[in-house]
Amino acid sequence: MKILILGHKGMLGSDLFLRLFAFHEVEGKDIEDFDIASQEACTEAISEIEPDVVINAAAYTDVDCCESDSDTCFSVNAEGVKNIALACRERGIKIVHFSTDYVFDGMKRNPYQEDDKCNPINVYGKSKLAGEQYLKQFSDNFLLIRSAWLYGKNGKNFVKTIVEKARTEKVLNIVDDQVGSPTFTWDLAAAVQLLIEGRHTGIYHITNRGNCSWYQFAVKILKSACVTDVTVKPIKSDALQRPAKRPHYSVLTCRKFFETTGKTMRYWQIAVDDYISKMGY
Numbered sequence: 092m093k094i095l096i097l098g099h100k101g102m103l104g105s106d107l108f109l110r111l112f113a114f115h116e117v118e119g120k121d122i123e124d125f126d127i128a129s130q131e132a133c134t135e136a137i138s139e140i141e142p143d144v145v146i147n148a149a150a151y152t153d154v155d156c157c158e159s160d161s162d163t164c165f166s167v168n169a170e171g172v173k174n175i176a177l178a179c180r181e182r183g184i185k186i187v188h189f190s191t192d193y194v195f196d197g198m199k200r201n202p203y204q205e206d207d208k209c210n211p212i213n214v215y216g217k218s219k220l221a222g223e224q225y226l227k228q229f230s231d232n233f234l235l236i237r238s239a240w241l242y243g244k245n246g247k248n249f250v251k252t253i254v255e256k257a258r259t260e261k262v263l264n265i266v267d268d269q270v271g272s273p274t275f276t277w278d279l280a281a282a283v284q285l286l287i288e289g290r291h292t293g294i295y296h297i298t299n300r301g302n303c304s305w306y307q308f309a310v311k312i313l314k315s316a317c318v319t320d321v322t323v324k325p326i327k328s329d330a331l332q333r334p335a336k337r338p339h340y341s342v343l344t345c346r347k348f349f350e351t352t353g354k355t356m357r358y359w360q361i362a363v364d365d366y367i368s369k370m371g372y
């Protein structure tokens with residue numbers, strides 16, 4: 092397959108590139124090449140490259156900045172998706188797009204299914220939901236994958252932040268009232284490859300298996316990195332006063348992915364161990 096990855100320098104995009112490169116003809120574009128918020132630029136690039144599949148891993152992902160910069164956030168996360176979908180539809184190209192657990196409000200107490208009602212509680216989540224809606228409206232051949240709490244080799248992420256903070260701070264205060272599923276982008280990229288090669292379409296939830304709070308995640312990261320002289324203290328989200336609200340519970344069920352592919356994702360703790368060892372922490 093000829094595959095165009097948008098946002099190929101980002102955290103997920105770079106792992107998708109590495110995974111797919113060995114099996115397909117893959118081309119990557121990022122913000123230096125063109126801005127997905129421009130309809131003209133999307134159409135020009137997609138018609139020039141003529142891929143079979145466009146994977147959109149480009150997004151405005153700074154959840155707190157989205158609160159004060161909602162115009163840019165919507166132009167990338169919503170209009171950008173519409174631009175790509177329109178350019179793909181005209182040429183019969185499949186589009187693979189990513190969304191987030193933050194499209195849900197976190198009021199459920201058991202894992203969210205693909206058809207559960209969305210009700211985002213921050214600007215980022217609202218922009219991602221608008222992107223999903225454009226995708227459904229303007230594409231008849233799409234794969235929409237919702238994931239959560241990503242970490243990977245490239246880019247800023249929670250695992251890197253905790254390991255780096257632990258080098259200078261001996262007490263870390265971490266929120267214990269938000270529960271989700273940490274997901275290694277390397278694992279997510281493998282799952283996406285399976286769905287693409289199986290020519291599946293529709294909405295899928297994909298995360299590593301199991302769930303935890305950010306506090307439990309931080310404890311595991313330090314244990315895995317053999318850091319023994321740092322104390323992690325649980326705090327409530329309100330204590331942080333971050334610009335964007337986060338859902339208290341945003342665990343996604345991956346049952347549909349299992350039923351479709353026969354594969355399960357590995358447990359999040361095993362993925363963290365693997366990441367820490369790959370990063371040499």
Ligand SMILES: NC(=O)c1ccc[n+]([C@@H]2O[C@H](COP(=O)([O-])OP(=O)(O)OC[C@H]3O[C@@H](n4cnc5c(N)ncnc54)[C@H](OP(=O)(O)O)[C@@H]3O)[C@@H](O)[C@H]2O)c1
Nearest residue numbers: 098101102103122126127149150152189191238239240241
């Ligand atoms: N990170 C998470 O925890 C998480 C959780 C659930 C879902 N997701 C979704 O997963 C996908 C990948 O996330 P990620 O964390 O890998 O993102 P990321 O690391 O921020 O990568 C996004 C890439 O897109 C580029 N980009 C930004 N605006 C662009 C534009 N207007 N035109 C073209 N390229 C642009 C970025 O460039 P710059 O770096 O220069 O801005 C970056 O290279 C996104 O759809 C995100 O919403 C992420």
